[in-house]
Amino acid sequence: MCLFLKYDGPYVPSLWPILGGRQVDRHVWRFDAADNAALDQLMESLAAETNRETLKETLAVHCDQSEASLGLVPTLQLALPFNTLYARRLHAWMLGDLRPHVRMHFQPLVDMTQDGQVFALEALCRLEHPQGRLLSGAEAFHLAGQLGREADLDLECQFMALEAKANRIPAGTPLFLNVLPQNMLHSQWTQRMVEHLNRLGIDRREVVIEVVESERVDPNVLADSCEALRTLGFRIALDDMGAGFNGLSTLAAVRADFIKVDRSIVHGAQGSRVRSVLLEAIVSMAQRLGATVIAEGLERPEDVNFVRDMGISYAQGFYFAQPQLLTEPEVAPLPRQDDSCRSRPRDRFQLTDLMDPWQSIDLRASVPEARQIFQEAPSLPLAIVTDQGQPIGLVRRGKVLSAAARTLGKLCEPVARNLPHRLTTPALARILYHDRKDSDPWVVTSNEGQYLGVIHPMTLIAQMLARRENGSNLHPLSHLPTGPSLRHTLESRLAENQTVCLVYIDLDHFKAYNDRYGFIRGDAMIRTLAELLRHTFVGRPECLLGHIGGDDFILVMESMGPGLTDELLSIMEQFQALASHLYDHEDIARGHFLTDDGLAHPIASISVAVVNASTGRLANAVAAAERAAALKKVGKVEQGSVIVVEGVPPAMIKQQHNHGLGLWKENAIAALADFIGAPRSRDPHALDAWFRSYPFFEMVFELDGAGVQRYPNWINPDMYGRIKAGGVGVDRSEQPYFAHVAEGGQPYVSEIYLSSATEDFCITLAVPLREGSVIDGVLVADINISSMASLTRRFHLDHEAQAA
Numbered sequence: 001m002c003l004f005l006k007y008d009g010p011y012v013p014s015l016w017p018i019l020g021g022r023q024v025d026r027h028v029w030r031f032d033a034a035d036n037a038a039l040d041q042l043m044e045s046l047a048a049e050t051n052r053e054t055l056k057e058t059l060a061v062h063c064d065q066s067e068a069s070l071g072l073v074p075t076l077q078l079a080l081p082f083n084t085l086y087a088r089r090l091h092a093w094m095l096g097d098l099r100p101h102v103r104m105h106f107q108p109l110v111d112m113t114q115d116g117q118v119f120a121l122e123a124l125c126r127l128e129h130p131q132g133r134l135l136s137g138a139e140a141f142h143l144a145g146q147l148g149r150e151a152d153l154d155l156e157c158q159f160m161a162l163e164a165k166a167n168r169i170p171a172g173t174p175l176f177l178n179v180l181p182q183n184m185l186h187s188q189w190t191q192r193m194v195e196h197l198n199r200l201g202i203d204r205r206e207v208v209i210e211v212v213e214s215e216r217v218d219p220n221v222l223a224d225s226c227e228a229l230r231t232l233g234f235r236i237a238l239d240d241m242g243a244g245f246n247g248l249s250t251l252a253a254v255r256a257d258f259i260k261v262d263r264s265i266v267h268g269a270q271g272s273r274v275r276s277v278l279l280e281a282i283v284s285m286a287q288r289l290g291a292t293v294i295a296e297g298l299e300r301p302e303d304v305n306f307v308r309d310m311g312i313s314y315a316q317g318f319y320f321a322q323p324q325l326l327t328e329p330e331v332a333p334l335p336r337q338d339d340s341c342r343s344r345p346r347d348r349f350q351l352t353d354l355m356d357p358w359q360s361i362d363l364r365a366s367v368p369e370a371r372q373i374f375q376e377a378p379s380l381p382l383a384i385v386t387d388q389g390q391p392i393g394l395v396r397r398g399k400v401l402s403a404a405a406r407t408l409g410k411l412c413e414p415v416a417r418n419l420p421h422r423l424t425t426p427a428l429a430r431i432l433y434h435d436r437k438d439s440d441p442w443v444v445t446s447n448e449g450q451y452l453g454v455i456h457p458m459t460l461i462a463q464m465l466a467r468r469e470n471g472s473n474l475h476p477l478s479h480l481p482t483g484p485s486l487r488h489t490l491e492s493r494l495a496e497n498q499t500v501c502l503v504y505i506d507l508d509h510f511k512a513y514n515d516r517y518g519f520i521r522g523d524a525m526i527r528t529l530a531e532l533l534r535h536t537f538v539g540r541p542e543c544l545l546g547h548i549g550g551d552d553f554i555l556v557m558e559s560m561g562p563g564l565t566d567e568l569l570s571i572m573e574q575f576q577a578l579a580s581h582l583y584d585h586e587d588i589a590r591g592h593f594l595t596d597d598g599l600a601h602p603i604a605s606i607s608v609a610v611v612n613a614s615t616g617r618l619a620n621a622v623a624a625a626e627r628a629a630a631l632k633k634v635g636k637v638e639q640g641s642v643i644v645v646e647g648v649p650p651a652m653i654k655q656q657h658n659h660g661l662g663l664w665k666e667n668a669i670a671a672l673a674d675f676i677g678a679p680r681s682r683d684p685h686a687l688d689a690w691f692r693s694y695p696f697f698e699m700v701f702e703l704d705g706a707g708v709q710r711y712p713n714w715i716n717p718d719m720y721g722r723i724k725a726g727g728v729g730v731d732r733s734e735q736p737y738f739a740h741v742a743e744g745g746q747p748y749v750s751e752i753y754l755s756s757a758t759e760d761f762c763i764t765l766a767v768p769l770r771e772g773s774v775i776d777g778v779l780v781a782d783i784n785i786s787s788m789a790s791l792t793r794r795f796h797l798d799h800e801a802q803a804a
Contacts, residue, residue, distance in 0.1 A: 001039045003031040005046075006059040010151055011186050015049050032065075053182040057148055091143055093130050098149070098156045101128050104164060105323035108331055109176065109294060109316045112308050116334040119314060120208070121169060122176035123161030124323045125153070154180045155189075159196060165207070166200040168327040176208045176237060176258075181217040184209070184225045194232065204233035208258060212239045219253035224684070226254050231726045237294075241282060251285065259286045263297025263317075266307065283310060301335035308334075355421075355444050355453040360384045363392065363408060370400045370408055384443060384451060385412050391443045391451040416440040421452055457519070475547040477523055478530035486546040486554075490621045493544070493556055500618070502611040503555035503568070504628040505533065508641075509601040510551040516595050521582050524752050524761040526551055527785050528578050529606070532571050560612045565643055565653055568608050572641040572655045578788055579604035581752045581763060607635050608643040615646055668696070668788075669747045672781050673767050675700055680711060682728070687714040696787035698762070699723050702769070703778045707733025707742070710777065732780075737766035741778045752785065761785040 005016075008027040019042065021029045033039040039062060047055070093101070103126040111119040127140035135143070144153040158177055165175045183189045197204055209229055211222070226236045237258035238250060251259070265278050286293045295307040298317030307315060321329045361370050361383050374380055374397050385393045385408060393412035405411050421444050441454035475482040481489070493500050507513075507529060514522040533553055537545050544556040557564075580588055583603060587593040592600040609631035611624050618624045627646065634652065635644040641655040671694050678690045680702060687700060691714075700714045713727045732738055740748040748766040755762045762782045769777035 001033040001036060001062065001064055003033065003039060003042065003060065003062045005029045005031070007054060007057060008148060009054060009057045010155070011051065011054055011188055013050050013054060016046075019045055019049075051186065053185060091147070094143060094147055094149060098127075098153055099160070101130075102126070102153075102156055102160055103128050103134065103325065104157060104160045105325060106164070106169075106327050106329065107316060107323040108321050108329050109314055110320050110331055111313060112304075112315055112334060113313045116320070116331060118173065118329075118331060120174040120176055121327060122210070122316065123157065123164070123178065125157045125178070126323075127153075150180060151183055154178075154183050155192075158193070162196055162200055162202060162207075164327060166202055171203070171206065174206050174208050174235075176210045178210045178212045178239070180212060181222055181225075184211065184229075185217070185221065190225075190229065190232070205235070208235045208237050210237040210239050210258075210260070211254070211256075219250045222250065223253040223255070226256075227726055230255070231728075238291075240296075241286075251289070256289075256291045258294055258314075259291045260294045260296050260316075266295045266297050266303060266317075279307075280310065283312060304335050355455050356441075357453040358384060358441070360386050360391075360451055361395065361408065363387045363412075365408055367400065367403075367405060367408060367411070370395060370411075374400055382440070384415070384454065385409075386451050389450045391415055391418065391445065394440070415443045417442045419444050419455070421446055477526055478534075478547045478553075480530060480534070480545055480547040480553070482547045486544075486548065487621060489544060490546075490554070490556060490624075494618055494620055494624065497558065499559070499613040501557040501560040501564075501613070502618075502624050502628065503557070503564070504609040504611065504625075504632070505529070505553040505555065505568075506549075506607055506632075507551040508605040508607050512595045512599070512601045513593070516593055516601075517582070520754055521752075524754070524785065525579060525582050527761055528582070528752075528788075529553070529571075529575055531785055531788075532574050532578070536567055536571060560610060560645075564610070565645065568643050569653070569655055572606050575606060576604045576641075578752075578785075581749075602640055605639075605641045607632055607641070609635070610643065610645040612646050615648060665749050668783060669749070669765055669767060672697070672700070672765050672779060675779060675781070676767070676769060680714070682711050684712045684714060686711075688717055691716045691718075696783050698782045698784055698787075700779065700781045701727055703732055703738055703780065705742070705774075705776050707731060707735070707738045707778075737764055737780055738778050741766045741768050742775055745775055755782070755784075763788060 004024075005021070006028050016029055016031075019031065021031045024030045031042055033042050050058075105124045105126050106121045107124055108118045109120045109122060110116045125137040125140055127135040127143075129135060141150055141153060144150045158179065161175065161177055169175060179189075194204075197207065209226070211226065230236060235257040236254065237260060238254060238256045239260050240262040241251065241259050259282070261279060261282055265282070283293050292314060293312050294314040294316060295303075295312050296316050298304050298307065298315050298319045300319065303317075304315065304319055320331045359373060359377065359380055361373060363385055370383070373383060380397060382394050382396045384391050385395055394415055395408060395411045396413070399411045403411055419442050441456050443454055444452045446452055474480065490502075507525065510522070510525070513525065530547065530553065533545055533555070537543055537555055542558040546554045546556070548554050580603070583593060588603065592602055594600055609628040611618070611627050611631065615627075618627070631644040631646060631650055634650050635642040638652070638654055643653040645651040645653070674694070675687065675690060678687055680686055691697065695716065695718070698716050698719050701712075702710045704710050709727045709730045709732060711728060713723065715723050737748045737750065740746070745768055747768075748764070750764040752761050752763055762784050764780065764782055766778050766780045768775045769779055
């Protein structure tokens with residue numbers, strides 16, 4: 001038996017000769033098989049080992065040995081799909097060298113936070129027809145596809161764009177380079193690209209590989225290719241997000257540095273409720289994944305202002321400049337932004353309402369003049385330095401009063417952040433929860449960049465927690481119902497059943513804790529309690545859990561069940577076990593923490609008021625809140641966590657002891673130790689099956705005895721797209737988890753911290769890997785706060801079962 005294959009693409013599989021293939025004519029390969037069974041086995045091998053994109057472009061015919069001598073090769077050479085034959089007859093010029101016909105054009109991407117300055121250039125394909133007509137990129141690739149030359153055209157465009165980058169585009173201006181997925185999936189393409197960049201002397205960090213929407217590709221396979229490129233220094237952009245094949249599955253799998261929102265969503269979005277909601281969702285998802293959003297297809301001033309109002313910083317479109325041969329295009333200025341031309345209704349929230357017009361000092365002022373300002377204002381901790389009215393930095397009281405600098409500029413530090421005074425609530429919310437900086441105030445500026453005043457992040461958070469804009473009724477930190485929706489539900493429940501049971505839960509001494517430890521740890525404490533409550537109560541019939549304030553929660557139940565107080569005591573114990581990771585070791589040891597005023601505050605205590613209508617019906621939510629406040633007042637006489645239940649007199653139940661629920665740590669460490677027996681390897685999916693058994697781990701990785709990572713990160717499949725893959729060869733010997741395990745041989749458990757990858761609160765665990773009695777490496781894992789809550793509850797139930 002014989003098998004003939006015809007493939008005229010650029011990537012001839014190196015496996016074909018190994019499987020017995022020999023090239024018998026240009027583009028034609030012959031394989032011999034002893035019988036039909038052998039032929040079937042051969043075809044199975046070819047299907048399994050040959051790149052699927054290559055197989056799509058391959059024609060095949062099989063025959064017996066006698067038929068093989070009848071001239072099948074010439075016939076096979078003539079066989080073509082109809083579209084290819086049509087294109088070859090009418091566009092034969094595309095079968096030759098494509099370079100003389102390619103005309104690379106460039107379109108700028110602008111940074112709207114920097115007055116519309118050019119941030120980067122995108123290289124776009126144009127093809128010149130022999131008759132002089134210029135074909136668009138879509139037309140060019142359509143014809144190339146019919147001729148089987150998409151990959152060739154793609155490569156030619158890339159090489160010509162890189163030559164322009166080397167010769168005409170200045171260093172510091174990134175080039176967005178479009179690449180078809182079917183090219184990216186070939187390792188030979190990556191090798192050619194790297195060699196070409198090295199030859200041209202181009203820094204890989206200045207090349208952004210833009211994955212274009214062309215045809216459906218397995219997102220996980222694409223993600224592997226993109227991650228390989230990232231490890232080589234390239235950055236990745238996903239094109240046409242929200243249209244075509246670049247959808248949510250691709251966004252979840254591929255870790256992208258940039259996400260370009262499709263023109264079909266951006267164009268006219270300010271006049272379409274559906275498009276605006278989709279755009280807001282994409283922006284929110286992208287920023288949670290740590291990607292920068294670029295709005296494409298902007299043609300009108302209204303569209304530009306709309307995406308600016310949404311907090312999108314980068315943009316591209318005909319409004320700014322059309323694609324052109326020049327690599328230094330003229331860019332249209334940003335449109336005016338004032339209330340007369342706003343692209344969306346005026347946001348009721350304004351930064352200037354909360355702004356403090358703090359003292360400013362001109363850069364040209366002398367140091368003695370600055371000292372006098374601080375001496376006249378004893379409570380002023382710092383002042384904003386301006387140059388012609390624009391904020392350029394800040395000076396601190398201590399430095400000005402004690403330093404011997406001659407000029408104010410020598411004492412100046414950069415401001416934490418500049419906020420345009422017209423920033424909308426959604427954009428502000430994303431900044432607050434993705435760019436957390438503790439202490440220094442943020443500067444508020446006018447449209448012209450002039451200094452207006454300062455605002456404290458904590459003030460903004462307090463305001464944001466009390467407001468829910470744009471129809472969202474979930475608390476941004478706990479993701480529990482809040483605001484108008486929660487109030488409406490509560491009033492409805494009370495109207496239907498005035499004997500409903502309401503449980504008010506709040507953290508004791510939370511303001512003192514926030515002042516002592518900062519708002520990032522404060523947020524972690526709120527999340528910890530929220531997750532424990534969620535795992536206990538959410539999902540029960542006729543039970544609603546809501547977040548009614550910064551550190552206050554409410555549970556609405558049809559009636560007070562017999563086991564409610566036991567469940568609340570269990571939550572108190574679980575909370576104490578987890579919250580211990582949010583305090584300094586010295587505070588844990590002495591059982592309390594101290595604030596600047598010298599007052600002592602207990603560790604991780606909760607007050608609960610159960611309003612059960614036993615002393616009278618509840619007319620409305622206000623009456624219920626007043627009754628809860630009275631019950632909480634009764635409980636304040638006790639130190640530590642306490643439950644007060646409505647009654648005559650009120651019943652008080654105090655948490656007596658902790659059943660050793662810190663054992664959740666030992667269980668988590670034991671679970672990680674089980675991974676030592678797993679088949680660990682360089683395959684990033686090697687532990688996928690193990691993650692199904694241990695879903696609470698976000699990521700696991702392994703270090704050798706010197707603290708260098710041996711294998712790529714093994715990522716929980718549920719976390720694909722949120723956690724960075726790769727990591728091989730990274731030196732982590734300075735990390736505390738490695739030092740602790742390597743030096744002492746004992747497992748390591750970190751404090752709770754905010755993960756920059758997942759924007760969630762996590763704990764890091766580490767256990768030793770031993771070769772005999774020698775520590776040969778360290779196995780490290782991350783577990784998020786939600787999983788910690790589920791683990792704590794699971795081990796608490798196990799403890800109760802054992803006790804029973």
